[in-house]
Amino acid sequence: MSPPRLRSIELEYGCHSGRFDLPDRGRPVVISGRNGSGKTTLLEAFLRTLYGFSRRKPEERRLLELRRPWSGRPAEAEVRLIAADGTRVVVRRNFTTDEVVATAEQSALELFRGDGNPAGVRSQSRHYQDLLRDWIGFGDLEPYRGTAWIAQGELVETKLDDELLRAAAGTHRRVEVALTELRDAFEALTREPIELGGRRKNRAREVENLQDAVDDMVRRLDVARASREKKRPLLERTGEIRRKLEGVEREIELLEAAYRPITERRTLVAERREAESRLSALSDAVRWLGETAGALARAEAEAAAAGVGGRYPEDFEARIGQAEVLWDRLDALTRQRAEAVGTGPGSSSGVPVAALPGLAAIFAGALVAVAWSVAIGSVLAVSGLILGAALLWRARSADAGSEVKRARRAEDELARIRSRLGEIEKDVPQPSLTPASMEEHRLRFRGQSAADAGVRRARERHLEATERAESLLEHSSGAGEPGEGGEAFRRLEEEREVARTALARIQLRLEEQPAAPVLPDGVEPTVPAVETAREERRERRRHLTEELNRLDLEIRDMDRAFEDVFALERELAGLREKARDAQCEAVAGRYAWELVRDAYEEFRSTDQARLLSAINLRMRQISGGRLGPVETAGDLSAAQVGLDGRMMALDSPPLSFGEKHASLLAIRLGTADFLAGGDGTRHPLLIDEPFTHLDEVRSREVWELLEDLASARQVIITTQDRLVLQHLGIEADIDLAVPTPGDDDSVERRPDAERSVPRSGGRALVPHEDHRDAEEAGPSPTPPPPVQEQLELG
Amino acid sequence: MMRILHVADVHLGASYSSFGAHAAERSEAVLRAFRGLPEVAQEHGVHAVVVAGDLFDVPRPEERIAAEAREVFRRMLEVVPHVFLVPGNHDPVVIPGPYGDLPAAAHVFTAPTPSEPVHVETEAGPLTVYGFAFDFAHDPDPLGGLRRSEVEGVHVALVHGAVRDAPHWSGGDSLRLTRDQLGGFGVDYIALGDYHRFRPPEEFANDGSVPACYAGSFAAVDHTEAGPRGVVLAEVAAGTVPKVRLLPADVAPVQALPDVDVSTCADDLEVVERIAERVAVGALPVVTLAGQTEFAIDPERVEAGLLARFPFARVRDRTRYYDSKRLAELTERDDVVGHLARLGLTRIRDAADDDEIGLRERALRKALRAMGVS
DSSP states (O other): OOOOEEEEEEEEETTEEEEEEOOOOSSOEEEEEOTTSSHHHHHHHHHHHHHOOOTTSHHHHHHHHHTOOTTSSOOEEEEEEEOTTSOEEEEEEETTTTEEEEEETTTOOEEEEEEOOTTOOSHHHHHHHHHHHHHHSOSSHHHHHHHTEEOTTOOOOOOOOHHHHHHHTSSHHHHHHHHHHHHHHHHHHOSSOSSTTOOOOSSOOHHHHHHHHHHHHHHHHHHHHHHHHHHHHHHHHHHHHHHHHHHHHHHHHHHHHHHHHHHHHHHHHHHHHHHHHHHHHHHHHHHHHHHHHHHHHHHHHHHHHHTTTOOOOTTHHHHHHHHHHHHHHHHHHHHHHHHHHHHOSSOOTHHHHHTHHHHHHHHHHHHHHHHTOHHHHHHHHHHHHHHHHHHHHHHHHHHHHHHHHHHHHHHHHHHHHHHHHHHHHTTOOSSOOOHHHHHHHHHHHHHHHHHHHHHHHHHHHHHHHHHHHHHHHHTSTTOOOOOSHHHHHHHHHHHHHHHHHHHHHHHHHHHHSOSSOOOOTTOOSSHHHHHHHHHHHHHHHHHHHHHHHHHHHHHHHHHHHSOOHHHHHHHHHHHHHHHHHHHHHHHHHHHHHHHHHHHHHHHHTTHHHHHHHHHHHHHHHHHTTSEEEEEOSSOGGGOEEEETTEEEETTSTTSOHHHHHHHHHHHHHHHHHHHHSTTOOOOOEEEEOTTTTOOHHHHHHHHHHHHHHHTTSOEEEEEOOHHHHHHHTOOOSEEEOOOOTTOSOOEEOOGGGTTBOOOTTOOOSSOBGGGHHHHTTOOOSSOOOOOGGGGOOO | OEEEEEEOOOOBTOOOGGGGGGHHHHHHHHHHHHHTHHHHHHHTTOSEEEEESOSBSSSSOOHHHHHHHHHHHHHHHHHOSOEEEEOOSSSOOOSSOTTTTSOTTEEEOOOSSOOSOEEEEETTEEEEEEEOOOOTTTOSOGGGGOOOOOOSSEEEEEEEOEETTSTTOOOTTSOEEOHHHHHHTOOSEEEEESOOSOBOGGGTOTTSOSOEEEOOOSSOSSTTOBBOOEEEEEEEOTTSOOEEEEEEOSSOOEEEEEEEEOTTOOSHHHHHHHHHTTSOTTOEEEEEEESBOSSOOOHHHHHHHHHTTSSOOEEEEOOBOTTSHHHHHHHTOSSHHHHHHHHHHHHHHTOSSHHHHHHHHHHHHHHHHHTTOO
């Protein structure tokens, strides 16, 4: 920031009418003129153009009235300045209306238009004051007056008010900006007030939001952990079930592993039993077939032996029976024929027999008579007697007629018998069949029959053996027609060998089987036991799996309902880091804000000391060390200055006018230095009559001091002391003549003010050429007289 | 010599929230690199692949993630027929879950305790793999059940757990291991997961008595996981010490730049330049600034400057400004800044601990910056 500089003023103000340029020569701008020439008024005009008059204060209103232009035109002025930021600004004020128009000189951009009342409280006025503060360093005239306006012989009360101290702080505006910036940054982070006792914001900011997020995450994590804890017994139960399942699975594996060998062994044992059975059956069959074959052979041999001398017919026994009957009949017939020849007729024994029914009737009658009725019994006996006699008679007559017939019939019958006997004897071995040989024949026949029966039985048994062999051979691997006995026997033998081999193989396989498969405790190594145990384990496995699935389902539901602890923990860690960062940022922001605030307060607490230090520095420079130090407990107007080791008031008699003036000058300059400290404002320093009461040596020293000041800021001085100027070899930049109403030539032209031309009717010696028209307008009719004592600003 | 691709801690589906705005991009980059694993296996003629847990970041990842894994293992099995996995503490087996959906040919150890190992015949000879799905509820110390088989060939144990002497040993529900336990397995290679830094067998025992190796995370899950990350190619032979090599994944690694001395830097921009020239191509810098600076470094500005050049950057400021000449000069000033500097220094020196010193120095820098002091 460069120090602001006043460049020119064009005005209708009091005795002045026209334009005055303030050259930048690297030394103080010097305005000279005799007493009453309006030097102080001109200086004042610069500030009043910028700051105006306060209409609320009567003295201000009276002063404004005094500044009514002598030209009769409305009081107005235009100041051109270079603001602290380098902007060239034109400020035009109408003192009648207090309207201010400010424009940027280069861009012609209107910066402000409106109420420029310094006492205004409207936002427009305040805005204008802010602009002034930016341009020139102060927004209000009072601090300017108290610091940079050094009136002739006056020490205007210097109040270290806010405005002044803002400027005095040098970086005060920077401090304000910094505090605002830090506060904004802090308040963007957190709702908490940056200072104790401040108001907490309603809306949560980043820190609170992050903390809320952390708290929420912690809650979620707690819930998730609680869920995990709730889940833990389920997990433990699932673990237990899994262990049991593993055990059951192992047992099932053992059982399944053992089942095969056990079933194989059982199968082999069964096969062995079957093989043994078959072998046994085959052996039996072989043996039986052999035995039956032998028995058959023997029976057949016996039958053959029994058949030596001829074989009896099959019905020989029947024939013998018939022959015996026939032989008996033949004997009877033979005896009858012989008897018939010996006794004749009547000798028949048939008569008594014929009388038997009659005898029976008699006997029955006797029984009836005894038992029941004599009459009936008698009748019956008589009837029987008659019947017997009749029958006896009839028999006697029949015998006599049939004797002949009977002899013939006997002969015939004998012939038939003999014929029949001949047939019976047919095919009967010798000797001839007779009753005498009958027993021999019978024995021979029975021997032959027994032999035949033996053969039949032997054959039947052989046949049975053969059929059984056939049956066995039908189940053999090489099944085929068993064939006749020998063939069957051979095949049986072969089959038996096969069976024997099979049995040997089975036995071998059995011996190759593991001795005892590993089984769960309590399970017998038998197929039923293994099957039962396996089914029981499978059932347990099913139950356990169902429970495991149910628990998994519950756990899954929990997992769905609750969040993963690990993920939440990581999210929480990230959130905590962010929250911590935000919190640190907020704390650091608060610390920074407090640091700036406290540093500023600390700095401000040294205001008085720094002010006096700056004043005393100037005092030493101005007085050559003879005066000083300046001390005051409060306001500078109450300051005391050291002289010869004593402190005394500025207006005390021991101080000469020169010493007093030097003291006042030192105080103003020191105050200006104080305000310019650091990056403070370096507003133009306006010094009225700096050489008053100073001798030429002191004047030179003051001039040199002012020259030094002018290297860092604009310094504008007024003086009426042409001798001092001459002594210092200085030519005034603006030389004012004592104005008189209607006098247009009261200002001497300065070489560098050639471009200025007197305004028509004005009293400026260097009126602006742009105002020739105004210059022709003529002088003000009756300007008020200049009253120097009324030029004071306070 | 049998070549085994050892993968662990891929953490598919992780949020990568530590990477801030870069998180989504990183998630995709990890998936891309993961998809390339079958090609890596093919390129190195791998005989078997083992995944030592935490393939997924959560037990039930998004279906999109699970589908990616299925597809990768499907293609992997076309290249390497022998793939073995154990779940980790982040992705315990759940039903239904992503492990259950992997191709059947990929062997997932789901039993909570070591059971019978799996024997396979690889092109490099017989391989026996031991593994189990650790379940704290089932058995907090299941390692006693791990018995080496007498089968000939290479024996590999697949374990997800924290070795007790590992820096991140934390307990919790993780499986806890000791070096003695690892050495006592008697196997030829122990493929470990859980610990996110690559840790070769030499770090377990110099004499090779503990043939264990942590593959580390497949890619940095958060910005603290600096250094190369990827998968391990282990060359294993029965009875010999395995040779391992880290094959970096094609995911931007986090490059830790601790103690970057910026004492001679004049401003934040120069600090950014100094850091940038030290960052490897494709890396993500995580920087700790150190040194005695003559200006108040603004780590946020530095980080913003780095973020203009790298997808992700993190700056931690450990520089000391409060002892600088510049600050000493400021304390000589008789203005607000001078008071600020003096007061700030006093408060820093009165701080109770390092954290408070850090905060107060940070505050002083902020205050000075706010006051327009560079």
